Amino acid sequence: MVKEKKFHFTFKVFIRLLIFGLIIYFSINWFSSKKQSVLGDVDITPNLYQKLPENSRYQIDKFFKDTSTLIQQKLNGFPQKQIKEIKKAVIKNVSDDIIKNIDKD
Numbered sequence: 001m002v003k004e005k006k007f008h009f010t011f012k013v014f015i016r017l018l019i020f021g022l023i024i025y026f027s028i029n030w031f032s033s034k035k036q037s038v039l040g041d042v043d044i045t046p047n048l049y050q051k052l053p054e055n056s057r058y059q060i061d062k063f064f065k066d067t068s069t070l071i072q073q074k075l076n077g078f079p080q081k082q083i084k085e086i087k088k089a090v091i092k093n094v095s096d097d098i099i100k101n102i103d104k105d
Helices: 011-032 046-051 054-074 078-104
Strands: none
Touching: 011 054
C-alpha cells in the first residue's frame, strides 16, 4: 500500500513557483516579440536591460534564441506524431476488443 504524502506549502515551494512563473513570463514575451532584442521590448525591464553590459545582453539573447530553436526542433511534427499515436491506440483497442469477444464466444 502506498502512503500518500500531504502537501506542505513551504518557502522552497514558493521560490520554485516564482522561478517557474518568471520563466513562463519571459518565454511568452520572447515568443511574442518580433525584434532581435529579447528583453528590450518588455514593458517592465527596458531600462534594466539597456543598462546591462553588451556582452550580457548578447548572452541573454543567445540563450533565448538557442532555447527557442531547441524547442522548435523538439516540437517539429509534434501534432502529426500525436495523431499517429492516437490512431494506433484506437486500432489496438478495437483489435483487442474483437479478440476478447472472439475468445469469449
